[in-house]
Amino acid sequence: MSNHLLGIVGWSGSGKTTLLEYLIAALCSSGLKVNVVKHSHHDIILEPSHKDSARFRRAGANEVLLASPFRYAITSELREQNEPGLLELLPRLAPSDLILIEGYKWEAVAKIEIHRPGLGKPALYPDDPHIVAVASDILRPEGLRADLVWLDLNLPEQILAWIQSSLAKNLFLQDPKVGMDVRR
16 A cells, blocks of 8 residues: 555546546656546446346345456345444555555545536535645635645646656655645
8 A cells, every 4th residue: 555645526527537537647657657546426337237246245144255257246234233434444545655545534644625606516635634635627716824735736747747757756655544634
């Protein structure tokens, strides 16, 4: 598992997925191993209900590992259990140089907020000290805290360069024992 974690947060429709696709491709092509955690509020369906793996889950299997020559997936049924927290799930990932996290707005990890005021949704950065950068389609407003980085959402290469520079400086380190952001 990597101790370099970076969350990508923002409202639905802000462009998180588009930016993440660009960042993942660019970071991987530069030689980094990148894992992604995506939080969803919806049910996760990996195979149609008539397929074997779905039938095994419905029959009561706690976990089903579905393997092919192309990929594998493990589904774990929560049944009556609470959803595990991010820090409980991270150790299940293979080692990587960086874990990008879409969602989990509430977690204490370094985050970039994708902020488009045109969506009519409030910014998250004023109330979240773990948001270390904002990628937006507007200019930086006056009076923001000095350590908040402001990036141009329309220049994804600028966002990529900032992430690469921050990785080199170990700015996205996470202490797995306490789950707290240990930016340096």
